[in-house]
Amino acid sequence: MRKQRIFSGIQPTGVIHAGNYVGAIRNWINLLDKYECIFSIVDYHAITVEYDASTFQKNIIDAARTLIACGLEPDRCSLFVQSQVPEHTELAWILNCITPIGDLERMTQFKDKSRQHRDNINVGLLSYPLLQAADILLYKSEIIPVGEDQVQHIEMTRRTARRFNNRFGDTFPEPAELLSNTPKIMGLDGKTKMSKSLNNFVGILEPPDAIWEKLRTAVTDENRKRRKDPGNPGICNLFTMHKEFSSQEEISEIDRTCRTAEIGCVECKKNLFENMMRCLAPVQQRAAELETNQEEVIEVLNTGAERCRKIAEEVMNEVRGKIGVRKS
Numbered sequence: 001m002r003k004q005r006i007f008s009g010i011q012p013t014g015v016i017h018a019g020n021y022v023g024a025i026r027n028w029i030n031l032l033d034k035y036e037c038i039f040s041i042v043d044y045h046a047i048t049v050e051y052d053a054s055t056f057q058k059n060i061i062d063a064a065r066t067l068i069a070c071g072l073e074p075d076r077c078s079l080f081v082q083s084q085v086p087e088h089t090e091l092a093w094i095l096n097c098i099t100p101i102g103d104l105e106r107m108t109q110f111k112d113k114s115r116q117h118r119d120n121i122n123v124g125l126l127s128y129p130l131l132q133a134a135d136i137l138l139y140k141s142e143i144i145p146v147g148e149d150q151v152q153h154i155e156m157t158r159r160t161a162r163r164f165n166n167r168f169g170d171t172f173p174e175p176a177e178l179l180s181n182t183p184k185i186m187g188l189d190g191k192t193k194m195s196k197s198l199n200n201f202v203g204i205l206e207p208p209d210a211i212w213e214k215l216r217t218a219v220t221d222e223n224r225k226r227r228k229d230p231g232n233p234g235i236c237n238l239f240t241m242h243k244e245f246s247s248q249e250e251i252s253e254i255d256r257t258c259r260t261a262e263i264g265c266v267e268c269k270k271n272l273f274e275n276m277m278r279c280l281a282p283v284q285q286r287a288a289e290l291e292t293n294q295e296e297v298i299e300v301l302n303t304g305a306e307r308c309r310k311i312a313e314e315v316m317n318e319v320r321g322k323i324g325v326r327k328s
């Protein structure tokens with residue numbers, strides 16, 4: 001039986017953080033055997049905000065080696081850089097031409113980013129969701145494993161597929177999002193979503209002492225003012241992280257002993273740190289090996305791009321034929 005196809009992407013922003021890891025990447029690894037999987041480092045998305053061209057290539061390779069180190073091995077999926085397959089931008093242009101501008105102006109991420117980058121509200125930022133729709137539709141992908149912040153973009157992709165199909169005939173399946181157990185992890189401030197731009201993150205390749213320093217100073221249940229006050233794990237972001245990195249018994253024990261004030265926040269954080277490092281240490285080690293062997297990383301990306309180009313060429317031939325720009 002044919003496996004359903006998965007597509008997902010991540011921006012090469014220079015840091016892959018714990019939010020990306022538990023919200024998306026770890027889910028991707030769990031899905032590798034059940035689905036045909038395609039993952040992309042979406043460099044053209046990342047240039048919609050101010051970026052440094054001189055370090056961009058390094059960021060792309062760093063993202064690739066981190067993902068491979070997490071478990072996206074090339075014999076189990078295709079991993080490639082978006083700009084290696086030019087059909088992504090070609091399809092995005094076509095989708096631009098069938099989408100009302102109002103649909104894009106309403107997107108939450110566009111509104112947020114326009115506020116964050118007031119002096120650079122470029123057209124790419126507005127049309128960003130259509131490049132994302134193109135990423136997905138180009139492979140006729142069916143399932144899209146993402147964090148919560150991407151759900152609106154997947155809804156937009158479905159609408160776009162429907163619009164294209166209605167106008168030019170049945171071409172694209174309408175993809176569904178697939179969320180992980182923790183589709184939104186808050187930052188170390190405990191108030192906003194963990195993200196690179198808000199500088200409230202734990203990077204998964206950060207040295208252990210840096211990770212500890214970040215956890216040590218992270219905001220917990222703010223109502224717990226003194227060590228002897230009982231805490232409420234239900235509103236503590238660190239407890240959410242425990243749920244991702246600690247064993248079932250430890251999670252129950254922390255839940256109980258925090259509520260009775262048998263343990264304090266520092267003890268709870270030390271425990272989290274140890275469990276987190278147990279999970280991240282092998283990833284860090286493999287990523288360090290790959291840092292000294294860049295050819296291996298580039299080889300993985302080239303193989304992935306080659307596989308994806310074949311699919312992309314075929315789908316674009318069909319699309320070009322349907323919209324009448326070229327006979328398919």
Ligand code: TYM
Nearest residue numbers: 008009010011019020023024042132146147183184185194
């Ligand atoms: P990006 O690069 O911001 O994030 C990559 C993945 O990590 C998830 N994520 C989180 N999950 C939980 N808690 C958080 N704090 C957190 N922060 C990030 C994101 O939801 C995402 O799944 N537009 C996309 C990239 C993209 C894409 C695509 C995704 C481009 N084309 C096609 C899916 C399909 C983005 O900027 O993700």
